[in-house]
Amino acid sequence: MTDDVAVLGAGMHPWGKWGRSFTEYGVAAARAALADAGLAWTDIQLVVGADTVRGGYPGYVAGATFAQALGWQGARVTSVYAACASGAQAVNAARAQILAGMADVALVIGADAAPKGFFAPAGGNRPDDPDWLRFRVLGATNPTYFGLYARRRMALHGDTLEDFAQVKVKNSAAGAANPNARYRKAVSADEVAASAVVADPLRLLDICATSDGAAAVVLSSMEFARRHTTDPVRIRAVSTVTPSYPKTVLDLPDFATDSAAAVEPPALGLRASIAAAAYEEAGIGPSDLDLAEVYDLSTALELQWYEDLALCAPGEGAKLLRDGATALGGRIPVNTSGGLASFGEAVPAQAIAQVCELTWQLRGLAGDRQVPGARAGITANQGLFGHGSSVVAVR
């Protein structure tokens, strides 16, 4: 077990399609997090930026871009990229430097300005890049991978389209109560069923949109936190594991899984190993959790996460949903923020936004979507090219 770090502040720029630069969203979120922490920007000793690949060079050095926009004040800077897991990597980079004594207090920021429609690979003729090749050779957009997983679950576990739709119904109801969500309207199962098929069996309302948005947190050593507040939310674990060979689950942007012809597959697949590492580091298990924020790129994928987080047995994700366990008021509410179903994905901000939601829930300040008496929560997410991402927060 590592020592805890404190979450002193959390802030967001609301998700949407605002048509402005990621820097502007990031600065707004950073200022909100600083105000929430009761600290001045000039108090910050380390800035960590989660990079975006969509903002040109400033996006690749997001930490410095935000530091300049907030006003150079000499803080250390780190910029990290791990696709959808960038935010968790940023949190972990800040945590590691705090625990190493390199900084007492850090500001972690992720922001994106997303294009309309499918995410596309970087341009040019780049046959050495598997992400470019999957579009060139297969036309395999992100939703087609979600469609493959969904169909597999239907065949293997008997999940139904109605189950998938009910994930959207649940998450949209939570998102309707979240002022930072992009979609703040309850959606019915009929509306999901009436939306266009994008990648069979998944429909438009089964698949998350791409959004503009930003999230930020102020992290500090426990000693620094004691001088500024009482009983802060604490980050107890950050899991950033990679897969174990042979990786037998087809992930974006793979053409194929690893072969298990010569080496037996590991006991846990990547997603389950992400959670196992988080639980081990935190010294808690799934039964200790009050809520979870998981990466619902599609409705079907949320059910997969239930199983990978060991909230239920393998194959029983849909049953857990049908029983109402993962809705607000259930045994283990999942995606109380509304999830990606209500936010849409702003890639480098998303894993930080998950930590913001845990923070507000553990403080008891989540309003109409509050989980009563929440003391422990987990986030889970997975980034392209084998990046695990999970954060355990407690109070």
Place this chain on the structure above:
Amino acid sequence: MARARKPVVAGWFTEAGPHTDDGPAAQGTGADQDFRLIGTRCQDCGSVFFPREDTFCRNPACSGTTLEETPLSRRGRVWSYTDGRYRPPAPYVSDPAREWEPYVLVAVELAAERMVVLGQAAPGTALADLAVGMEVELVPGVLNEDDETTWTTWHWQPLGGDR
């Protein structure tokens, strides 16, 4: 005008069939016993790779550097499938002036290699033709054509679905 036939990625599959524009291979019709995906096999540990690894073995317990070409199984079973109802972004090539025709994507489990390989389904394959667990086979196909080149690829086709 005769176009040159070129694989969309060199070295990933055998270049099969009559090399003309009107042969059965060009139309993506009919099984071709010799058409195979080409992977590589580590000569030290036996691990198989597709897409091919030619320099270093990726088994973490193996430091092998000798990888030899190995043809992958021609038949496998459907692990899952889906389709693309909307036009994918570049570099996927499609004619923006023509109405988008959805294509089917199949993930196929190869028993001998113990791996799953993606591919587009052969033209004419409908979602209703597929089921998880059913047997499919590899057939040569055409991805797209431009003024000079017919870009060839691999397709998965339901067994007996010779269309």
